[in-house]
Amino acid sequence: MYAQIKRLAESWKVDxxxxxxxxxxxxxxxxxxxxxxxxxxxxxFCDKNDLKSFQQCTGPYGNKVCAKFDAYVFSxxxxxxxxxLEQPTxxxxxxxxxxxxxxxxxxxxxxxxxxxxxxxxSKGCTNQCWFCGLSAPKYEKYYHYDHEVWCALLRCMQQLLxxxxxxxxxCYWASEPFDNPDYEKFILDYKNVLGVLPxxxxxxxxxxIERTRAFLKINDEARFQEAGFSVLxxxxxxxxxxxxxxxxxxxxxxxxxxxxxxxxxxxxxxARKEKKQESAGEYxxxxxxxxxxxxxxxxxxxxxxxxxxxxxCGGIIxxxxxxxxxxxxxxxxxxxxxxxxxxxxxxxxxxxxx
Ligand code: SF4
Numbered sequence: 001m002y003a004q005i006k007r008l009a010e011s012w013k014v015d016x017x018x019x020x021x022x023x024x025x026x027x028x029x030x031x032x033x034x035x036x037x038x039x040x041x042x043x044x045f046c047d048k049n050d051l052k053s054f055q056q057c058t059g060p061y062g063n064k065v066c067a068k069f070d071a072y073v074f075s076x077x078x079x080x081x082x083x084x085l086e087q088p089t090x091x092x093x094x095x096x097x098x099x100x101x102x103x104x105x106x107x108x109x110x111x112x113x114x115x116x117x118x119x120x121x122s123k124g125c126t127n128q129c130w131f132c133g134l135s136a137p138k139y140e141k142y143y144h145y146d147h148e149v150w151c152a153l154l155r156c157m158q159q160l161l162x163x164x165x166x167x168x169x170x171c172y173w174a175s176e177p178f179d180n181p182d183y184e185k186f187i188l189d190y191k192n193v194l195g196v197l198p199x200x201x202x203x204x205x206x207x208x209i210e211r212t213r214a215f216l217k218i219n220d221e222a223r224f225q226e227a228g229f230s231v232l233x234x235x236x237x238x239x240x241x242x243x244x245x246x247x248x249x250x251x252x253x254x255x256x257x258x259x260x261x262x263x264x265x266x267x268x269x270x271a272r273k274e275k276k277q278e279s280a281g282e283y284x285x286x287x288x289x290x291x292x293x294x295x296x297x298x299x300x301x302x303x304x305x306x307x308x309x310x311x312x313c314g315g316i317i318x319x320x321x322x323x324x325x326x327x328x329x330x331x332x333x334x335x336x337x338x339x340x341x342x343x344x345x346x347x348x349x350x351x352x353x354x
Contacts, residue, residue: 003250004037007241011035014237014256034241081114083164091116091161091289094341098288098303105306107281112304116165116289117157118173121180123295127203129232129257133268133284134174134313143294145182147189152326153292154193160333161289166194170201173291178204178211184218197221201228203257206236209243216248228253269313281306285315290333297323301336 011033012018021029030037085096095116102112121143125136158166171190177183177200191197197219205212219227229252231237237256240249267277268284285304292299300320307314319336323329342349 003246004035004041006250007033007035007246008037008042010254010256014234035246077113077168080164080167084114084116084162087162087164089162090337090341090343091165093343094337095288097345102283102304105281106283106304112283113168113286114288115169115286116161118170118287118291120173120175120291120293120295121171121177121183121186122175123293125174125176126179127176127232129203129230129270130274131257131269131271132174133266133271135269136174136176139176139179141295142180145180145185147185149326150186151189151193153329154190156326156330157290157333158194160330160337163194165289167196169198171198172201173287176202176204178202178207184215188218199227201230201255203230203232205229206231206239209239212240213244216244216252219251226251226253228255230255230257233258268307272307272312283314285313287315290336299323299329299332299336301340 015021018029018033021032026039026042030042084092085099086092087095095114099112099114106112122139123137123141124139125132126139128136128138154166171177171183171186180186183200187198187200200215200219202212202215215227229240229249231240231254237254237258240254266282266284267275267280268282283304284307285302288303289301290299291302298320299322301318302315303318305311305314305316318340321332321336323332
């Protein structure tokens with residue numbers, strides 16, 4: 001039932017004519033969107049004499065049903081984030097200091113869903129969305145799967161940052177997860193080594209239905225089962241709706257990206273350039289820690305910041321190094337921690353960020 005109502009709410013947001021169509025021909029409209037709700041339930045959920053009451057439930061981040069869905073995800077992951085910020089290590093103290101800074105600079109910082117170690121398994125992104133907050137460059141190539149190297153790298157970061165810091169991360173950033181043909185192998189290794197399947201948000205779910213079906217099976221076994229589909233066109237949405245039932249997508253957050261009215265686009269990266277607006281205290285860059293591009297063998301230490309012309313994506317790169325082997329990787333990360341995460345701050349260390 002939850003899955004069907006979730007799809008009803010998504011459809012309402014996607015199609016400005018949905019309400020009119022539903023009023024004119026309920027059966028045909030529900031079939032068009034592959035929604036299976038009985039007349040009784042539909043009547044209970046949206047009173048046709050007062051349809052506006054349903055619309056009043058919607059806000060920039062979705063309707064009541066999806067808001068509940070978000071709250072459910074957050075309630076399970078925030079204790080992990082808090083535990084990292086309280087860690088009595090150089091990394092823990094550094095993240096806490098940056099979090100305190102974020103409390104001062106962002107307008108609603110309490111809910112920042114931090115990642116502490118993200119990896120890009122390809123260079124660039126094939127989708128090139130106009131609104132890309134990370135201004136992902138054009139796709140160049142992907143990193144070839146190497147089980148030994150990948151697992152060794154994960155174990156190394158687990159040892160350096162602690163297990164909790166490895167639970168909320170992504171295996172993509174300014175990249176599309178499905179651009180790597182072995183993405184599923186990488187995340188299954190992640191789960192085997194670290195005990196949690198990383199969250200996946202893909203904009204390519206409609207490109208290869210069989211692959212997406214297989215991914216959904218993997219995702220079903222995850223500890224935190226939610227994943228997200230960014231839907232870039234109505235055609236893609238219909239392809240997804242007609243290939244997957246509402247129940248199959250129950251744990252998938254369907255993010256409609258093609259209808260400006262149904263999804264607020266934050267002013268970062270390409271969207272900032274396009275909208276020519278400031279981000280007004282909003283944050284977008286949620287990576288507080290390390291970003292590793294596996295194609296370039298590049299490690300960056302990074303943290304969230306207010307977007308400016310000089311850093312339109314709202315992230316600051318504090319340090320950058322390249323690695324060759326896993327031993328070299330470990331050495332470089334340790335050096336970055338030593339150089340940037342001082343345990344004691346002297347007055348002379350304090351400087352204001354522009
Ligand atoms: S928003 Fe995501 S899918 Fe779109 S260009 Fe950026 S990284 Fe790629």
